[in-house]
Amino acid sequence: GGPPIGTGSSFDVTNPLEAWLTQLAALRDAHPELATGASVVRRASGAVLVVSRIDAATGREVVVAFNNGTTPATITVPTATPNASWSVAFGTGTVKGNLTITIPPVSALAAVPSTGLPKAAPGTPKLTAAPDALTDYDALTATVAGAPASVWFAIRRPGGSWQKVAVDDSAPYRGFVDPLQFKKKQKVQAVAVARGVDGSVAVSKVVTFTPHD
Numbered sequence: 001g002g003p004p005i006g007t008g009s010s011f012d013v014t015n016p017l018e019a020w021l022t023q024l025a026a027l028r029d030a031h032p033e034l035a036t037g038a039s040v041v042r043r044a045s046g047a048v049l050v051v052s053r054i055d056a057a058t059g060r061e062v063v064v065a066f067n068n069g070t071t072p073a074t075i076t077v078p079t080a081t082p083n084a085s086w087s088v089a090f091g092t093g094t095v096k097g098n099l100t101i102t103i104p105p106v107s108a109l110a111a112v113p114s115t116g117l118p119k120a121a122p123g124t125p126k127l128t129a130a131p132d133a134l135t136d137y138d139a140l141t142a143t144v145a146g147a148p149a150s151v152w153f154a155i156r157r158p159g160g161s162w163q164k165v166a167v168d169d170s171a172p173y174r175g176f177v178d179p180l181q182f183k184k185k186q187k188v189q190a191v192a193v194a195r196g197v198d199g200s201v202a203v204s205k206v207v208t209f210t211p212h213d
Contacts, residue, residue, distance in 0.1 A: 027090045027110060033062045034110070038148070038169035042077040048103065050077050054148050054170075056197045059116040065093070067103035074102045080148050084113030120147035121200040125173070125192040129209035137176040138211050140166070142192040142204060144173060149194040149202075156189050157182075158208075179211030186211065 091109025166175025
C-alpha cells in the first residue's frame with residue numbers, strides 16, 4: 001500500500017507497467033504479424049518458449065522468445081525465412097545467424113528478419129482421415145512440405161457438393177468432422193487445399209473414409 005492520494009492526481013504516466021504496455025502496443029503496430037499471424041512453435045523446452053508469427057498478407061515473419069528461468073538461455077531454432085539476417089526489435093537479448101537467440105533471464109524478445117518470406121509454392125498436401133483420440137470427431141490431417149501455407153479442408157458425400165469444414169494456418173494442419181451428421185457406414189470424401197504465400201495452391205488427392213460410430 002501507499003499513503004492516501006488526497007486531492008492529488010492518481011494518474012502516473014511514469015508507471016513501469018504503463019511504459020511496458022506502451023512498448024508492446026508500439027511493437028504490435030510496427031509488426032502486424034504479432035496481431036494476425038499464424039503461430040508456429042519453434043521450441044518449448046524447460047524455461048524457454050520460442051514462437052514464430054507468420055502473416056501471409058504481409059509476407060513477413062516475427063520470432064518471439066520467452067525465458068522465465070533465472071539464467072540466460074541460448075538456443076538455435078529454424079525459421080520460415082532461411083536466408084535472412086536477424087535483428088532484435090524488442091527486448092535486450094541478442095540474435096545471430098539463422099537463428100541463434102540469447103535470452104536474458106525472466107525476459108522476452110522479438111526478432112525480425114531483413115527480408116520477407118520466400119515466394120515459394122507449397123508442396124502437395126498429403127491427407128489422412130482417422131478418429132481423433134481426444135474427441136468424438138474424425139480428424140483430417142494434412143502434411144505440407146515447403147513454404148508456410150494455409151490449408152482448407154472440405155468434405156462431401158460421393159457425388160455431392162464440396163463443403164468447407166475448416167481452415168488451419170499453422171502446422172500440424174488439421175480439421176475436424178462430426179460423424180453424427182452422417183448415417184452409419186456412410187462413405188465421405190475429403191480434400192485438402194494448401195495456399196502459399198505467393199498465392200499459388202496445391203490440392204491433395206481425394207481421400208474416402210467412413211466416419212466412426
